[in-house]
Amino acid sequence: MAALAPPVAEVRSAVRRSLTGLPAGATVLVACSGGADSLALAAATAFVAPRLGLRPGLVSVDHGLQPGSAGRAAEVVKWAADAGLDPAQAVGVTVAGRPGGPEAAAREARYRALVECAREHRAVALLTGHTRDDQAETVLLALARGAGPRGLAGMPQRRELSGVPLLRPLLDVGREQTRAACAALGLTPWDDPHNTDPAYARARVRHDLLPELVRVLGRGVVTNLARTARLVAEDTAALDDLAAAALAAARVADGLAVAALTDLPPAVRTRVLHAWARELGASAAALSYRHVLALDALVTAWHGQGPVHLPGGLCVSRSAGRLTLAG
Ligand SMILES: Nc1ncnc2c1ncn2[C@@H]1O[C@H](COP(=O)(O)OP(=O)(O)OP(=O)(O)O)[C@@H](O)[C@H]1O
Numbered sequence: 001m002a003a004l005a006p007p008v009a010e011v012r013s014a015v016r017r018s019l020t021g022l023p024a025g026a027t028v029l030v031a032c033s034g035g036a037d038s039l040a041l042a043a044a045t046a047f048v049a050p051r052l053g054l055r056p057g058l059v060s061v062d063h064g065l066q067p068g069s070a071g072r073a074a075e076v077v078k079w080a081a082d083a084g085l086d087p088a089q090a091v092g093v094t095v096a097g098r099p100g101g102p103e104a105a106a107r108e109a110r111y112r113a114l115v116e117c118a119r120e121h122r123a124v125a126l127l128t129g130h131t132r133d134d135q136a137e138t139v140l141l142a143l144a145r146g147a148g149p150r151g152l153a154g155m156p157q158r159r160e161l162s163g164v165p166l167l168r169p170l171l172d173v174g175r176e177q178t179r180a181a182c183a184a185l186g187l188t189p190w191d192d193p194h195n196t197d198p199a200y201a202r203a204r205v206r207h208d209l210l211p212e213l214v215r216v217l218g219r220g221v222v223t224n225l226a227r228t229a230r231l232v233a234e235d236t237a238a239l240d241d242l243a244a245a246a247l248a249a250a251r252v253a254d255g256l257a258v259a260a261l262t263d264l265p266p267a268v269r270t271r272v273l274h275a276w277a278r279e280l281g282a283s284a285a286a287l288s289y290r291h292v293l294a295l296d297a298l299v300t301a302w303h304g305q306g307p308v309h310l311p312g313g314l315c316v317s318r319s320a321g322r323l324t325l326a327g
Contacts, residue, residue, distance in 0.1 A: 005184035007177040008044075011170065015044040016052070018127070018157070018169035024053035026124040030085070031114050032060050034076040036189035038129030040178035041170055043185055045127060046083045058085040059117045061110045062092045065102065072190055079187075087121055103200065111161060118164045130155055130168045133175040136225035137205045140213075148289070149236045154229030174222065243271035255324035261299045270296055277310055280325055286311030298323060 019028060030045050032038040042058050049056035058080040062073040073090035080088035093109040095102060118126045135154045142151030159166050170178065182189050197203050213221045246268055250260035256276060261269055273295040277287055287310065294308040298318045307317035307326050315326040 005181070007040075007180035008184050010177050011040050011044045011173060011181045012048055014173050015041065015048045015127075015169045018167050019045075019049060019052050019054060019125070022052070022054055022124050025055070027055045027057050027087075027121050028125045028127060029057045029059055029087075029114075029118050029121060029123040030127045030129075031110075032058050032076055032080070032129070033192065034060065034072055034190035035129070035192055035195075036182050037131050037134075037170060037175065037178045039076075039187055039189045040181040040185075041127060041129040042080060042085065043083065043181070043187060044169075046080075046085050050084075056085050057087040057089075057121060057123065059087070059089045059091055059114060061113050062090055063095050063106045063110065064092060065095060065106060066193070076190075089117065091117060103194070115162045115164050123164070125165045125167045126161070127167050127169060129170055129178070131170045131173055131175045131178060132226045133206070133210070133222055135171055135229055136210060136222040137202055139225045139229050140205050140209060141201060146289075149232050149239075152229065153233035153236050154226070156233065171226070239267055239271055240275075242268050243275060247272045247275055252322055255322045258299055258302075258318065258321050258323060261323075266296070269299065273299075276323075277314070277316075280310070280314050280316070281312050282310045282314055283312060295323070 022028065028045065028049055030038065030042040032042045042056075045056045058077070060073040060076040060080075062069050064070070070090075070092070073092075077088045077090045091113045093106075093113045095105045095109050114126055117123075138154045139152055141147075142154070145151070155168060155171065157168055157171050179189070194200060195203055196207060198207075210222065246260070246264055247256075250256045250272065256272075261272060264272065270292050274287065274292050277291065277295065278284060282291070291308070291310055295310075295316060297305070298308060298316070302318060307315045309315055316323055317326040318324075
């Protein structure tokens with residue numbers, strides 16, 4: 001028997017680690033674009049899942065934005081069905097124009113369709129092919145836009161999306177490995193032209209910035225950026241726990257007691273205010289650093305200023321030593 005190619009073994013091990021412990025008999029669904037990362041993931045899942053008593057399936061979303069996209073999704077699905085993935089399904093979505101550009105709209109439509117599919121098939125996990133290189137790019141982009149620790153923490157290995165667990169089994173695997181795994185298995189991945197289009201910041205980071213960083217600082221850069229994300233994520237989780245306890249302690253019937261907030265470290269206090277604003281109904285996407293700073297000024301730089309306006313038409317004011325929702 002031919003020896004197993006190391007990249008294939010590496011991708012399979014990563015998938016095994018991610019899927020171990022899921023309930024036997026359950027369906028796990030791979031989100032596959034046909035690109036090297038998600039194709040390697042799908043092939044590994046087709047191999048590993050049945051050995052763990054799980055049922056592997058695949059869904060490929062056709063955004064309808066490029067010529068031939070429906071044919072490509074159909075090819076992925078045909079390959080998947082032959083590889084034993086069931087369901088193997090293509091789903092078309094309509095991408096509406098919206099602020100943030102077509103990429104943002106496509107991502108939103110894609111995740112909505114993927115979650116619907118996962119629900120329909122009662123999947124216990126939806127798997128995406130994000131790699132260590134994607135993580136490094138995410139960290140660099142977050143650093144450049146001043147996103148703070150929440151951005152620098154990058155993508156988690158696991159999160160919930162509208163009640164569906166989303167897993168990223170390849171977050172510790174390099175992109176080179178997924179390409180090599182596809183080659184070793186005789187699979188021909190599709191190369192998304194968007195991934196090389198310099199109009200997109202991520203494509204510029206991928207093709208210009210990261211290779212330059214590797215050239216200047218050495219090959220460890222990608223792994224080190226991904227490790228930074230993991231370390232920041234741990235610290236951020238600890239600060240979030242402290243903030244949750246501080247928020248509970250600051251609550252009064254109609255808002256928050258300023259005296260309970262004043263002496264908190266800024267990193268905890270701003271988290272308390274962010275979490276409270278979210279509770280009041282401000283959407284995470286619309287709530288900016290500027291809003292949180294304005295709330296913080298009601299606590300730490302109080303000179304009788306007027307209310308703070310938050311996204312969603314919310315209005316917070318300070319009176320009698322409390323922050324309350326006005327109106
Ligand atoms: N059209 C799609 N249908 C289904 N899943 C998708 C689609 N596009 C992206 N995904 C999922 O989201 C992940 C990240 O996609 P993205 O395009 O950001 O990265 P990528 O590095 O180009 O990945 P890939 O090489 O798998 O296309 C993919 O690995 C895949 O799991």
